[in-house]
Amino acid sequence: MQNIQQLFQSEDGNIQQRENFLSLLEKIVSSLDELKDPNKTTLGPMKERSANFYQELMQEHQVPSTGVGLDQVVEELTQLMQGHPYHTHNFVTNVLPMASIPGVLGQFTNALLNGNNLWDVYGPAAAECEVKVVAMMSKLVGYDYTKSFGYTTWGGQGAVFSGLRLAIAKQFPHAKEDGVPNNLYCFASENAHYSLLKSVEAVGIGSKHLVRVKAGKDHSMDVEDLRIRMTEVIENGGIPVYVVATTGATDQFGIDDVQAIKEITTTLEKKYDLQPVHIHADSALGGFYAFFNDYDFKKNPLQFEDNVLQGLVQIHERMQHLALADSMCFDFQKLGQTPYLTSLFLIKDGKSLQLLDIEDFDTPYVGNRGYGSYHTGYTLECSRMGSSIAIFAALQAFGKEGYQQILANYVRVNLAFRAQLAEKTPMLQVVNEANIGPVTAFRLYPDGLNWQAEQAGRYTQDQIEHINGLNASFFEIIGEGRDEVFFGDTTRVCTVSTSDTTQHVPVAAAKFFSISPYTETDHILDMIHFLQHKLKVLEASHIAYRH
Numbered sequence: 001m002q003n004i005q006q007l008f009q010s011e012d013g014n015i016q017q018r019e020n021f022l023s024l025l026e027k028i029v030s031s032l033d034e035l036k037d038p039n040k041t042t043l044g045p046m047k048e049r050s051a052n053f054y055q056e057l058m059q060e061h062q063v064p065s066t067g068v069g070l071d072q073v074v075e076e077l078t079q080l081m082q083g084h085p086y087h088t089h090n091f092v093t094n095v096l097p098m099a100s101i102p103g104v105l106g107q108f109t110n111a112l113l114n115g116n117n118l119w120d121v122y123g124p125a126a127a128e129c130e131v132k133v134v135a136m137m138s139k140l141v142g143y144d145y146t147k148s149f150g151y152t153t154w155g156g157q158g159a160v161f162s163g164l165r166l167a168i169a170k171q172f173p174h175a176k177e178d179g180v181p182n183n184l185y186c187f188a189s190e191n192a193h194y195s196l197l198k199s200v201e202a203v204g205i206g207s208k209h210l211v212r213v214k215a216g217k218d219h220s221m222d223v224e225d226l227r228i229r230m231t232e233v234i235e236n237g238g239i240p241v242y243v244v245a246t247t248g249a250t251d252q253f254g255i256d257d258v259q260a261i262k263e264i265t266t267t268l269e270k271k272y273d274l275q276p277v278h279i280h281a282d283s284a285l286g287g288f289y290a291f292f293n294d295y296d297f298k299k300n301p302l303q304f305e306d307n308v309l310q311g312l313v314q315i316h317e318r319m320q321h322l323a324l325a326d327s328m329c330f331d332f333q334k335l336g337q338t339p340y341l342t343s344l345f346l347i348k349d350g351k352s353l354q355l356l357d358i359e360d361f362d363t364p365y366v367g368n369r370g371y372g373s374y375h376t377g378y379t380l381e382c383s384r385m386g387s388s389i390a391i392f393a394a395l396q397a398f399g400k401e402g403y404q405q406i407l408a409n410y411v412r413v414n415l416a417f418r419a420q421l422a423e424k425t426p427m428l429q430v431v432n433e434a435n436i437g438p439v440t441a442f443r444l445y446p447d448g449l450n451w452q453a454e455q456a457g458r459y460t461q462d463q464i465e466h467i468n469g470l471n472a473s474f475f476e477i478i479g480e481g482r483d484e485v486f487f488g489d490t491t492r493v494c495t496v497s498t499s500d501t502t503q504h505v506p507v508a509a510a511k512f513f514s515i516s517p518y519t520e521t522d523h524i525l526d527m528i529h530f531l532q533h534k535l536k537v538l539e540a541s542h543i544a545y546r547h
C-alpha cells in the first residue's frame with residue numbers, strides 16, 4: 001500500500017519531508033544542468049520524431065494501476081528534458097525566453113501556496129501581487145494608477161480578446177444580454193497578430209468585419225489608410241468599436257503610432273457624433289521598451305553606445321504614447337523574463353470593468369463577503385492561476401535598470417547582426433531596416449534582385465513567389481542545423497504589391513530574434529559563418545538560385 005500523504009508537502013513543516021522534497025528538486029535541477037551545452041541550442045541531441053510518433057505515445061500510455069514512486073516520476077520528468085530546446089546564446093528563433101530565476105521562484109511560490117486568484121479569500125498572495133504589479137506597470141507607462149486597473153490573463157491573445165469585450169460593452173452595455181449588433185467593425189494593421197482575428201470570430205462580430213489596414217514602409221499601420229477605411233465603414237452605416245494598435249509586431253517589430261491613431265479616432269468621433277472607439281495597444285511584446293520612458297537619454301546613465309542609444313530613442317519616440325491607449329498588455333513570458341503564462345492586461349479606466357462583471361446572484365460560492373472584497377468576476381476565466389506572483393518577483397529582482405540593460409542588449413546585438421550581415425552576406429538583406437528592436441528579419445535574394453525594388457513593388461508576382469520559394473528552401477536548410485544556431489522564420493513578414501497584378505503578396509523572411517540573456521555581440525560572427533555555410537549547402541543542392 002502506498003502512503004498517499006507522502007506525495008504531498010508536509011502538514012507541519014517537518015524536516016524529513018522537506019528534505020525528501022528538496023532532494024527531488026535537486027535531482028531535477030542537476031539533471032537539467034548535466035544536459036546543458038552552451039554551444040548547442042538543445043539539451044542533449046535533438047529528438048527525431050517518426051511519422052507516427054504521437055500515435056505510438058497514445059497506444060503505449062495508460063494510467064498505472066499503482067503509483068510508480070516519486071523517484072521514478074522524477075526520472076521520467078528528466079527524460080522529458082532530453083532534446084528540449086534551450087536558450088543558450090545561439091537560440092535566436094523567436095520570442096521564447098529563458099525563465100529568469102526570480103520568475104521561476106515566483107511561480108514556484110505560487111505553486112506551493114496554490115491559491116486561487118479568483119478571490120482574495122482563496123488567493124490573497126496573488127490578489128495582492130496583482131494589485132501591486134498593475135500599479136507598478138500603470139505608473140511606468142503613464143496611466144493614472146488611481147483610475148487604471150487590470151489583471152493577469154491568458155496571453156497577449158487574452159488581452160486582445162478582453163479589450164474587445166470591453167470595447168463592445170462600453171458602446172453596447174446590453175450586448176451581454178441582447179447579443180452583439182451586426183454592424184460592428186474592428187481595425188488593425190495587416191501586420192497585427194492573429195489574436196484579433198480569433199477574437200472577432202469568437203465574440204460573434206465575424207471576421208468579415210475585421211478591417212486590415214495597410215502597413216507603410218516601416219511596417220507600422222498606415223494611419224491615412226486607417227482614416228479612409230474607418231470613414232468608409234461609418235458612411236456605410238457600420239460602427240467602429242475597436243482599433244488595435246500593434247506596438248511591437250511579432251515578426252518585424254513594426255510599432256504603430258498610437259498618438260496618430262488616437263487623433264484619427266477622436267476626429268472621426270466628433271465629425272460623425274460617435275461614441276468613443278476603444279483603442280487597445282497590443283504591446284504584449286514591445287511594451288517593455290516603456291522601461292525607457294523616464295530614461296535620461298542625454299545623461300545616458302547606463303552608458304549605452306551611440307548607436308544603441310539612437311535605437312532606443314527611436315523606439316521611445318513611439319512607446320512614450322502608449323498611455324493614450326484605453327488598454328494594453330504586457331506578456332511577461334516574453335520580454336519580462338518570466339515563465340509561461342504571465343500576461344498582464346491593463347485598462348486605463350478601471351471602472352469600465354464593471355460593465356463585464358457578473359451579478360452576485362450568478363456567483364454563489366464567491367464574491368462580496370465581509371472578509372473578501374477582491375473578486376474577479378469580470379474575467380473570462382473562473383479559477384485563475386496567480387501568475388502575478390512571478391511578475392512581481394521579476395519586477396523586484398530586475399528593477400528598471402535590469403530591464404533597461406537586457407532590452408538594450410537586444411538592440412545592441414541586432415545592430416551588430418545587421419552590420420555583419422550587410423558586410424559578409426549581401427544576398428541576405430534586412431527587410432525591417434526601419435525597425436530596431438529585438439528582431440531582424442532577413443531575406444535571401446538571387447543575384448541582382450533586392451529588397452528595395454521588391455518593397456517598391458517593382459517585381460512581378462511570379463518573381464516574388466520565386467524568391468519566397470528560395471527562402472523556404474533556405475529555412476529548411478538552416479532549420480536542420482537548429483541545434484547549432486536556432487534561427488526563426490516567417491512566411492509573412494509583411495506584404496508587397498506586384499508590378500503585374502493587383503495582389504499583395506506575402507514576403508517570407510528568416511528571423512534573428514535575440515532573446516537569450518547570453519547572446520552577446522561576440523557571438524554574432526559565428527552565426528554569420530553558420531549562415532554562409534548553409535548558403536553553400538543551398539547552392540550545392542539542386543535549387544537553381546542564380547539566374
Ligand SMILES: *Cc1c(COP(=O)(O)O)cnc(C)c1O
Pocket residue numbers: 154155156157158193195246247248249250282283284285331343
Ligand atoms: C505574442 C503576441 C501575441 C499573442 O500573445 P500570447 O501570449 O501568445 O497569447 C499577441 N500580440 C503580439 C504583438 C504578440 O507579440
